[in-house]
Amino acid sequence: MRITEILYNSIRRLNVNHNNKYGKIEPNKINIFIGENGSGKSTIIDIIRSLSDLSIIPSLPKENPLSSSSPFYKVTFDDGEFKFVSSSGSMNENNCLTKYLGCRIMDSDSTIFYGDISKFNTDENNKILRGIKFKLHNQIHYKTYSSNFITEPNENYIDELNKIGEKLNGTYNRTQNDDGTTKEHVPVNSSNLIITNDNLIETWLEEDKAMPNALPLSWFPSGWRSYAEITSYLMSCNNGDICLLEEPEINLHPRLQRLLLTRIEEISIEKDLQVFFSTHSSAMINANFSDNISIYHTQGRSVETFGDEKKLLEDLGYKASDIFQANCVIWVEGPSDRIYIKHWLSGQNNNLIEGVDYSFLFYGGRALSHFDLDDNSSDMISILKINTNSIIVMDSDREKRNDKLNETKQRIIDGCNRENTKVWITDG
Template sequence: MPTHLKALSLQFYRGIGPDKQSIGPFSEMNLFIGANNSGKSTVLNFIRDRLPFMAGSQKIQPLGPAEEYRGQTTGQLAAAVGIPREEFISTVDQRISPSVQQQIGIAGMIEAIVEMMIFRDFVWVVGDYGSEKKYEKEIEVDEFLKTYSEPQWNTLWNKLTNLHGGGPKNWVTDTLKAMLGAQRVSFPEVAHIPAERDLGEGATGFQIRNDKTLIDELAELQSPDHDRREDRLLFDKITSFVRVVTGKDDVTIEVPHDRKHILVHIDNKVLPLFRLGTGIQEVILIAAFCTIHDDIIVCMEEPEIHLHPVLQRKLISYLKEFTNNQYFIATHSAAFIDTPDASIFRVENDGVQTRITSAIHRGDQKQICDDLGYRASDILQSNAVVWVEGPSDRTYVRHWLNAVAPELTEGIHYTIMFYGGALVRHLGASEIVDEESLKEFIDLRALNQNMAIVLDSDKDGPRAKLKPAVSRLKSELSGGGGLVWITKGREVENYVDANLMHEALKETHPSSYKGTVETGPYDHAFYFERKKPDKKGNTVHKAADKVSVAGYVCGKPANLDILDLKARTRELADMIRKANGL
């Protein structure tokens, strides 16, 4: 699945007021969760109506009354899209290769300039529909000139623009314009699936774009022309999803010649789709639309309406595995929160304006459940719960489990959840044990006895002692169906072969990666030597993108012959099997 839009900032739009909201990073699946009237559809509305840099878009129009922020402090709409640091640098490097930069004496200059443009890991770019790209902030020429000498600025300016002469002010402003102009910022079609979906008689009213109804599109896929035979594969894919939803392996669907209904052949009967119930009809129609329309951005409002939690999970699973779009979903449903690899954003209104924050830690996700009126339903309903610190650990654990127990499926046999907040802070503390934080976490055991937790030992040597909080969790949670996995090495990343780890670091940090540092089992596995010292003079990069690195590593076959990885993964798989009666 693609990630077309990486990040977005908004100010003075609908419920968002003077406090600009910088939202991201986005992934393939993005969930906006909040209470009624919190403004959780704000981002979807903007993407649908006003996303810049779209092919074929018209010039931006003034805001309508419903789009204006009506708080005490008002202003003009300000919006920008974010380009990730590494992507921005890599694009500029294609104009002047790093080897040429080295030869002409400006090695590291592009990276340093971009670092000055960064806010929250993104360069923010503004522009009207189809217009040139502009830097979001006013360019402070004097600040940029302080970073490098005038001859170096002149050299970089000349290489990027092929111009001569000018002066320092031109060199800075033109260089930044050239760097921005090199970026490939464009977005595909946006489709919007509203909360109140007009199914109409026989689903003929399920029309999201103006040119044709969904039932017309299905009819064309069912019987494609001679030069479009591959379209039938999409129809077959939709049929497969109908079988998953109904639990019947021999179900088929058909669009008759009059296109009044979608017919379902089931249990030796032929029934109109709506006879299977509104929930099944809606989930099939949403899945069909997202299958037919490929490589676009889909904004979806409250897909959980009329859907049982099981159908909700089946829909999300299908969209992730069998469609090729980027999704932005506004929802009330706690069932969506544990979608693997989704980006989850908490939306709230503090009485002044809408605020949107990324829910990274499980502690934040618990607060989301509280906001929605849920408590511990996900924990109660899971057969087994595996707690990890963050998204990268989740990726590794799922990868290793797939290697030793491919029959186990996340979301069905087990759920991976994040512990966070105060617990993480105190797990990293030297001698401090926060009794309240630990007790709250240990008490979760009462909700589900089949619970495992994966903890970094944080040991800097084989004889080093565990931190008090880690020892406490080990003694409290071991036994009785529970499992405590404390890493044999320093951290979870030390279970990855050092050569593969640095291959991943080099691939995901091409503009800053120079080489390896210490790679023993008690060293920081994701540290690497920088090409150029940072502003503080540090030559070791300590803030690698763990999620991207984990994604790269887990795209390779699992190597379980490191430390005690194979034994602990098998132990975890056995616990999950037992919890599921397998």
């Protein structure tokens, strides 16, 4: 089973408009929704989750929809079946509009519910919707980062950690000598982690290679446990299932996040899973290397296919200085330009720090002809790949005021205008 299309309108904050132009997503095998808090990541996850848990439906339609923009969502599958939910004001004049919601629920061409549901009373809705469900055969699964940790180890869980054993800080590779060569006598079970009969885990560590440490699972780093929780959970799903993950990167450092994404893709291919997950992590942005993965930028009112990494990083609040790079690069021709501009900057804001708030790069004369703002050219060096916040300062080199700029300078100006990057051409 695979979702091929999601249409939505006036669902929470997403796609609230006057012209009923619907929001639309055509999901891939793995679908990553990145954005700041409150931008709509969980809304997309909840639309899908509501197909297996109808209690979520009352929370989805916008509380005060525009009269010309009725809330609804429609999820279509690869077999042509679809699930449709729309809402309106209360259908029963005796029900309070602020407490009840008119709702139509359709399973393809069949209406399985049409009437009022409570906006806030879960127990009442359980009675109203008792026995009503979509035909999904329990194929949608949901896991949030706040799920309880596994306390007793199992073979699948430990196997997932052993697969990345060399990436787990401090563990000892029992198959190799200290110089990296393979040992003559490799243990029959050479795994870093082995479950004992009393549910402890034998763990070989770099500082204690002679014998293992027997540790309970609860003593393991939270990041290791989170990784194994997610990957072993996906391995437990049936072939063809749809899996929803909320912020799986919680507790994981960036390298482990990338390992997790690689493993999610491997499992999704092996078990033919379709995966949807929300994240705040910039480490996931580089995931668009794979044809199996689509990234979406949630922006509060809309969900867009990922395209503008600068805008996404700004929304997430990342700064280049977070990774010890300057937040802005000023491109100048030579050292004297740096002296002038630093002097002028100090006159505007004496708190700006060179090397943190800004740095200078020199392109020196004809070298500018090798730079561009388009990162699709294999012949040019992309200025924005060096730093997405760049300002370019160029001498016009005109002999007369009305002379044309040379081809290189005009190309750079056109690129800056196209990429919304600041550029300053001196008068001459």
